[in-house]
Amino acid sequence: MDAAEYCPVHDAIQLLQGKWTLHIVRSLLSGPMGFNELGRAVGGCNPATLKARLDYLEQLGLVTRTVHSFMPPRTSYELAPSGVDLQRVIDAIDGWAREHLPETPALDESAAAS
Amino acid sequence: MDAAEYCPVHDAIQLLQGKWTLHIVRSLLSGPMGFNELGRAVGGCNPATLKARLDYLEQLGLVTRTVHSFMPPRTSYELAPSGVDLQRVIDAIDGWAREHLPETPALDESAAAS
DNA sequence: CAAAGTGCTATACTTCGTCAAGTGCTAGAG
């Protein structure tokens, strides 16, 4: 029944397992970005999903959306403090990846390597 | 620009963003488990998805599948060393969650006014 | 014996993410 007593990790995992969530956070760690710019930085996320993730992350208070002008459209997405703290997680993943994923091209596309 | 350049983090994120992957690893950190046992520990993952994730993780060398007997079926899944190292990641997530997700019993669209 | 549990597969179904295109607008090139 329980199998997993309630703990915040569960929620966090639930949060982070979204398709592009981690990629978005990671890209955003480099600094604020516009919508399309972020989309390109993330590397091939379509606007629909990107918007969905962004909305979710904003609602959770991890990112901040700032509209500079409605017309011409100018918006920037930025990590809120709680979002910046995800750096630790990204960092841990990074460390793990560097240790255990030397070169695993067995994932999918990304032919732009090297 | 970035994100196009090959980096292990990208792959790692790709790996970990699967629906139940992190949950599985987390459950497996407590020790080896059987298939159904693991399924229950993870908390509501159907066998098809579970098998898919397990196969993927095994193929990547993160978990080890040991068949003790064919009939009656007795199998145990265990984290390989590289899988155990994911403890760090889970840990980071845990730390973050405890700091920034104090108590969110239902994380759907509840506007946390904070 | 019947019920429950083991690991796992098969089928049908739903939800999520994706692709391609389009919207309203404006800044810069020609």
Add this chain to the structure above:
DNA sequence: CTCTAGCACTTGACGAAGTATAGCACTTTG
């Protein structure tokens, strides 16, 4: 001035990913 390119999205069809449920071959437990 016109024409293209870019911005931040939105929409709607489509396919993949994940889900529910049932079942197999077999043992253990009641």
